[in-house]
Amino acid sequence: MPNWLLPENIADVLPSEARKIEELRRLMLDNFRLYGYELVMPPLLEYLESLLTGAGEDTDLRTFKLVDQLSGRMLGLRPDMTTQVARIDAHLLNRTSVTRLCYAGSVLHTRPSGLHATREPLQIGCEMYGHAGLEADAEIQELALASLALAGFTAVRLDLTHVGVLRALLDNCPAAKRDQAKLYAALRAKDVPDLQALTQDYAPLVRDALLALPSLYGDIDVLNKAREVLPDLPGIAKALAELAELAALAASAIGRAQVAIDLADLRGYQYESGAMFALYVPGLPNAVARGGRYDHVGEAFGRARPATGFSLDLRELARLLPTAERKHSIRAPWGNAPELKEKIAELRKSGEVVIQSMPGHSHELDEFECDRALVLEEHGSNWILKNLG
Numbered sequence: 001m002p003n004w005l006l007p008e009n010i011a012d013v014l015p016s017e018a019r020k021i022e023e024l025r026r027l028m029l030d031n032f033r034l035y036g037y038e039l040v041m042p043p044l045l046e047y048l049e050s051l052l053t054g055a056g057e058d059t060d061l062r063t064f065k066l067v068d069q070l071s072g073r074m075l076g077l078r079p080d081m082t083t084q085v086a087r088i089d090a091h092l093l094n095r096t097s098v099t100r101l102c103y104a105g106s107v108l109h110t111r112p113s114g115l116h117a118t119r120e121p122l123q124i125g126c127e128m129y130g131h132a133g134l135e136a137d138a139e140i141q142e143l144a145l146a147s148l149a150l151a152g153f154t155a156v157r158l159d160l161t162h163v164g165v166l167r168a169l170l171d172n173c174p175a176a177k178r179d180q181a182k183l184y185a186a187l188r189a190k191d192v193p194d195l196q197a198l199t200q201d202y203a204p205l206v207r208d209a210l211l212a213l214p215s216l217y218g219d220i221d222v223l224n225k226a227r228e229v230l231p232d233l234p235g236i237a238k239a240l241a242e243l244a245e246l247a248a249l250a251a252s253a254i255g256r257a258q259v260a261i262d263l264a265d266l267r268g269y270q271y272e273s274g275a276m277f278a279l280y281v282p283g284l285p286n287a288v289a290r291g292g293r294y295d296h297v298g299e300a301f302g303r304a305r306p307a308t309g310f311s312l313d314l315r316e317l318a319r320l321l322p323t324a325e326r327k328h329s330i331r332a333p334w335g336n337a338p339e340l341k342e343k344i345a346e347l348r349k350s351g352e353v354v355i356q357s358m359p360g361h362s363h364e365l366d367e368f369e370c371d372r373a374l375v376l377e378e379h380g381s382n383w384i385l386k387n388l389g
């Protein structure tokens, strides 16, 4: 095997793609700052048990593990930054007021989430702690939509769901609770035959409700249908009321989206505790951003705090965008003359890209197109710009 091959679903990011990703990262982080989100940088690896605190079995399976040579303990490479940020809020900041944090960094997955998905997403996101009301969820949704708008996506669909519906059903049926993991999987896949087989000996009320969930998908009217076909349990009524309110808020948010309800969409890391959302853009079957409420993670860290947030993969998002236009730049000779150096410094200070040709090489770089050259004025000693081509 050639020694320059990389593992499957792991790739280098080459110049023009890297530029797109970096520009998006800056735009989004700057926007988070305008809403008062403070940047944090959690470590790439942690003790496994802290990384998995409050997270589900999915997270465990997705985590690369290794042994720490210093402590002999098991370490994990983060598969998701959300629980790390919850740990920071719970233990390091110790604030009682509302805390807004944002982050951007690589995460690693043992298996790709799709055939062509990377195992090293570049996760960026925002988390808000300390407010249990829907206002916090609405702000997070608005930020997620604004992030996609910054990347140029305007025709966005926002799917809303709520873990309260399934929770209420499980709490009313011990057999369903026992099969929880299998039910999640069947619902995620909208696999009705599998659901039928699984639910055979459940209480009829719960069985009918579980079988109805995959079809409870569509515009806001689905909530009325859900009220008709789902049992009248307090948890379900509360979840549906919250979804109705969030749908209205999302429809009026900055960078507004077309809103849909999908009561069987339960993808995630199994730490969610309330309303959840996923954002979709045309041409891509998978969600480009996900978020929602996860009030119990802080509690697992020993300090209960309401929590809500969203994250997205910048690599995936950038892949959907057209290649950036080549940046116009200036070609300059290499030289030690103070006038030349000053002129080049002045141009760079004003934001121009100035590329000095190395002796014997004059090729242009992929990302840059030299449309001007810095040349010495004929019969003079001034450096002037000359248009090329």
Ligand SMILES: N[C@@H](Cc1c[nH]c[nH+]1)C(=O)O
Pocket: 080, 081, 082, 125, 126, 127, 268, 269, 290, 291, 292, 293, 294, 308, 309, 310, 311
């Ligand atoms: N980190 C979650 C999304 C999320 C962020 N905050 C809350 N939920 C994910 O990648 O699916």
